[in-house]
Amino acid sequence: MNGTDCERIISGTEQTLLAYCKRQGLFKPGDRVIAACSGGADSVALLLFLLRCRRELSIEVLATHVDHGLRGEASQEDARFVARLCQKKGVELFLYDARRAGVTIPEHPGEDWARRLRYAWFDELAAREEAKIATAHTLSDQAETVLLRLARGTGLHGLGGIRPQRGVYRRPLLCLSRAETEAYCAALGQRYVQDETNDTGLYARNRVRQGAVPALQSVNPSAERCIARLCAQMQELDSWLTGEAAALLQAAATPRGYDIQTLREAEGPVLDAALHSLVAPVRDAEEKYVSLLRFLVLKGEGALQLTADVSYRVQKYGGDKQLVRISAAGALPPPAPPQPALPGVYRLPGGYVLSLQVEKYEDFLKNAPIFKKDLTCCADYAKINKNVLLRTRRPGDDYRPCGRHVRKTLKKYYNEIAVPTAERPLLPLLADGSEVLWLWGSGFAEGLAPDDYTREVLIIRTEKTEGT
Secondary structure (H helix, E strand, O other), X not given: OOHHHHHHHHHHHHHHHHHHHHHHOOOOOOOEEXXXXXXXXXXXXXXXXXXXXXXXXXXXXXXXXXXXXXXXXXXXXXXXXXXXXXXXXXXXXXXXXXXXXXXXXXXXXXHHHHHHHHHHHHHHHHXXXXXXXXXXXXXXXXXXXXXXXXXXXXXXXXXXXXXXXEOOEEXXXXXXXXHHHHHHHHHOOOOOOOOHHHHOXXXXXXXXXXXXXXXXXXXXXXXXXXXXXXXXXXXXHHHHHHHHHHHHHHHHEOOOOEEXXXXXXXXXXXXXXXXXXXXXXXXXXXXXXXXXXXXXXXXXXXXXXXXXXEEEEEEEEOOEEEEEEEEOOEOOOOOOOOEEOOOEEEEEOOOEEEEEEEEEHHHHHXXXXXXXXXXXXXXXHHHOOOOXXXXXXXXXXXXOOOOOOOOEEHHHHHHHOOOOOOOHHHOOEEEEOOEEEEEOOOEEOOOOOOOOOOOEEEEXXXXXXXXX
């Protein structure tokens, strides 16, 4: 590969990735981003891209590596490789060694065990460092994930595959194939390590990678990209269904749960999306749990135990049957599912009522002079991504209180302002990914206030009614 080819690959790859990050809204100025680096081609490409483009992205870049303790000296050498790379690039590295941390490694650890260990560390690290975690999932990983889900049984939500962002997690490489990350590393003259277990048939993902994907590529060399395009379409459809599901649950909501008859009258895909949103906050929303909950609704009797602490049960009140969530934590209703934050009035569980309205800024100031000094109830509409969601808290959420010039995890902020723990699950908020833009009782976040260039404002007015 000559110098011109290298420059073309480097420039083309970075422009593609920058455009993807911007289109998906993955990063915001000032974000601390920790790259999960295993030492393989994908994760090394991720770290190099973030470092080389951190000025364009306006982010701080750090790194983390997890030694699961599964491959003895080989995994220790991978850790040393990542440490040397980070030292050379001047990157702070957070190294997690499972054995040194006292983790008991099972006799036959599988992919799921390693993943749970890895993400438990990532969650802890993100909260401690108030950072986002960037993982190196690629378009190739997307194809493998969807094929695995199809084989195991999945629904519409599962066909959406790996999302570009979820909570504190960001996936900048989902627009590249594994071959393209390898070419990027080669063009930069950067070597990487190879996990020898990837070449075995030990794990299901490896078997899909070695057998199913090449078979599909023999039919169409662009098979991976076609699957990724389908995932994007399914994600858009799933987003639309999320809004429809939220409307259904609002229509069916009662002080105790959800009216069975209203749920039954919904179209099948909308009902499934609504039931998925009820299962997801409690446990992984596998298709079987959604199907079992649908069976309860259609049958009009029975119960479904989701965890040791949470179940759903059909109960009769007066002459009506309702789907009720039974929780060991108390009798609070489940939170409303996420929904697009469009202008309108929202009546949410817990007695929370929100009115979202868009007005000309000059009309707002004329009609509401009381808010001239305290504008936390309104924001410059142009500064807000129109795809924000109205929802409740999620792990990894953070918030920038207006006038404070700091970013805090939502948990820390709730602790600071002494919000009772029992109230937190139902408090409404507006969020763009894991960034909270507006919070009940605190208003809009730092940086969203109207200014001299504001033309339209988003106004949120609130009311708390009695009961749940």
